[in-house]
Amino acid sequence: MNNFLKQINNIGTLTLSRRGEVLYSNNLAKKYLYQFEVISNTVLQGGTNFCLNDYPSEINSFSYRDQYVVFIHPMDKLVRLQKEKASLKEVRQELNEVINSSFDGIVISDENGVIIHQNPSYEKITGLSVKDCVGRSLRELEEEGIIDNSATLKALKENKGVTITQKINTGTMVLVSAVPIRNRHGEIKKVVNNVRDLTLLNQLQQEIEQLEKQKKEIDKELKMLKKQKNPKLSIIAQSKSMKEVINRSLRVADIDSSVLIQGASGVGKEKILELIHHNSVRKSHSLIRINCGALPENLLESELFGYESGAFTGANKKGKVGLLEAADKGTVFLDEIGEMPSSLQVKLLRVLQEHKVTRIGGTKETSINIRVVAATHRNLVKLIEEGKFREDLYYRLNVIPIQIPSLKDRREDIIPLIYHFLHVINQKYGIHRRISPEALDMFKYYDWPGNVRELENFVERISLMTATTEIGMEDVRKELQGNDALQTAADKTKIKSPPVKPLKNSLANYESQIIKESLGKHDSIRKTALALEVDQSTLVRKMKRYGIEK
Numbered sequence: 001m002n003n004f005l006k007q008i009n010n011i012g013t014l015t016l017s018r019r020g021e022v023l024y025s026n027n028l029a030k031k032y033l034y035q036f037e038v039i040s041n042t043v044l045q046g047g048t049n050f051c052l053n054d055y056p057s058e059i060n061s062f063s064y065r066d067q068y069v070v071f072i073h074p075m076d077k078l079v080r081l082q083k084e085k086a087s088l089k090e091v092r093q094e095l096n097e098v099i100n101s102s103f104d105g106i107v108i109s110d111e112n113g114v115i116i117h118q119n120p121s122y123e124k125i126t127g128l129s130v131k132d133c134v135g136r137s138l139r140e141l142e143e144e145g146i147i148d149n150s151a152t153l154k155a156l157k158e159n160k161g162v163t164i165t166q167k168i169n170t171g172t173m174v175l176v177s178a179v180p181i182r183n184r185h186g187e188i189k190k191v192v193n194n195v196r197d198l199t200l201l202n203q204l205q206q207e208i209e210q211l212e213k214q215k216k217e218i219d220k221e222l223k224m225l226k227k228q229k230n231p232k233l234s235i236i237a238q239s240k241s242m243k244e245v246i247n248r249s250l251r252v253a254d255i256d257s258s259v260l261i262q263g264a265s266g267v268g269k270e271k272i273l274e275l276i277h278h279n280s281v282r283k284s285h286s287l288i289r290i291n292c293g294a295l296p297e298n299l300l301e302s303e304l305f306g307y308e309s310g311a312f313t314g315a316n317k318k319g320k321v322g323l324l325e326a327a328d329k330g331t332v333f334l335d336e337i338g339e340m341p342s343s344l345q346v347k348l349l350r351v352l353q354e355h356k357v358t359r360i361g362g363t364k365e366t367s368i369n370i371r372v373v374a375a376t377h378r379n380l381v382k383l384i385e386e387g388k389f390r391e392d393l394y395y396r397l398n399v400i401p402i403q404i405p406s407l408k409d410r411r412e413d414i415i416p417l418i419y420h421f422l423h424v425i426n427q428k429y430g431i432h433r434r435i436s437p438e439a440l441d442m443f444k445y446y447d448w449p450g451n452v453r454e455l456e457n458f459v460e461r462i463s464l465m466t467a468t469t470e471i472g473m474e475d476v477r478k479e480l481q482g483n484d485a486l487q488t489a490a491d492k493t494k495i496k497s498p499p500v501k502p503l504k505n506s507l508a509n510y511e512s513q514i515i516k517e518s519l520g521k522h523d524s525i526r527k528t529a530l531a532l533e534v535d536q537s538t539l540v541r542k543m544k545r546y547g548i549e550k
Ligand SMILES: Nc1ncnc2c1ncn2[C@@H]1O[C@H](COP(=O)(O)OP(=O)(O)OP(=O)(O)O)[C@@H](O)[C@H]1O
Pocket: 234, 235, 236, 237, 263, 264, 265, 266, 267, 268, 269, 270, 271, 272, 335, 377, 420, 452, 453, 456
């Protein structure tokens, strides 16, 4: 028996006499001999556990002939191993949680390129489910065309980390970074792939570019508004064409050349004149306005050029300074220039060429320094052809032409203008009118032949005629009576019929319903995308938008 026991050397072994004396002990058991009494008492009392050096140990014994054969298993090692195993399990669980909650797709494969784990984000991004991938070799996935090339295989082949773009057969483009994990001998044991949706990245990139573009435009507008300085001058310009008009006006404000502003009545020609003057070096000097169509020829002449005392009957005895002279160092606005009588056109041309003015009845020339801005709603080229306007004067005035489009050709300005006028009117009359979205809609369809002035007057009238805070469709319709064209425009908005569901919403509801139904019929996003004949990424995006979960 002792010969047999001698062969056991990985656990403590000893034999005891029936009285408890040690007859034999191997090297491991000898370690415990100083605790011999504890051991023999435990054995004699038929116990199994005792404590050695504060570590629990286990005793197994059996009696053989007149001896006890005792095996001692120190449990310290066991406990340590159990503890290590438990903490390893915990670490592994935590690691899994981290991997599974990553926004990026993560795929782990072994040293042979066989996928052993993938996180849920990977399926969301690519549409490839755990069933499609885990346990399968990446070589197979490549051969079956599920992916066009594998970052893992490349990393294994090149024995280093790699980053590639990869196309999934669902149509999604991904960016994959494969990082090898090595053992202590430097051999690759696993490859961890980090997967990002390039379609989404591209989309984000585009969104960023779009935002940057918008920011630039806003900066430009801010700059422009800052330049406008005087809040009373605030010009509403949402449309591209009106923004161009304003930019052009600001650019030429400081140049002293003549400006000819053209556009239909009420488009805002005078607004642009004010913008130019108040942004020019002449802003601290006079801005003198003359309506060439409002006065008879003689009166207009004396207003423009002035007269000496006794120049004509009824004239002021002291004589009079003409507006051109009074505007020295400032700006002269010649409104309705197309209406200027021919004789005055010649006189004006001289003033513009020689920068000198002679009063009626006088002989003395006075030098003047003026900048001329002219405006007309008429077609001057046509007037020239008809012999009603001098060509040379036209070229003198038209050094910088500015054409303001009619309101119907820049409908994007209508709503911002309404808000602007509402604000001005609310302040002016101390009221708090606002306008309902449906009522706003009605304004968009009308052509506003009287342009901004007509819109401004309409908003003022309706604000004052409406008794409630909110101006609704009914109020607009009441005010429209008698205005057939505006009424027709209002009818276009179908204000009398029950509210029509917005097409956009209806389509979205329909689309979301189809996606839900299809997801119910297929067990993965990839298959649903295939069935719906859309890209995987498109489907995932739409699911996110409609808050649908698989
Ligand atoms: N872009 C705008 N932003 C704010 N208000 C505007 C704008 N355009 C025009 N208005 C307002 O509309 C009204 C008409 O504008 P304005 O007198 O400048 O037009 P006009 O083209 O000179 O007209 P007309 O040819 O009849 O002289 C004014 O009260 C003006 O303040």
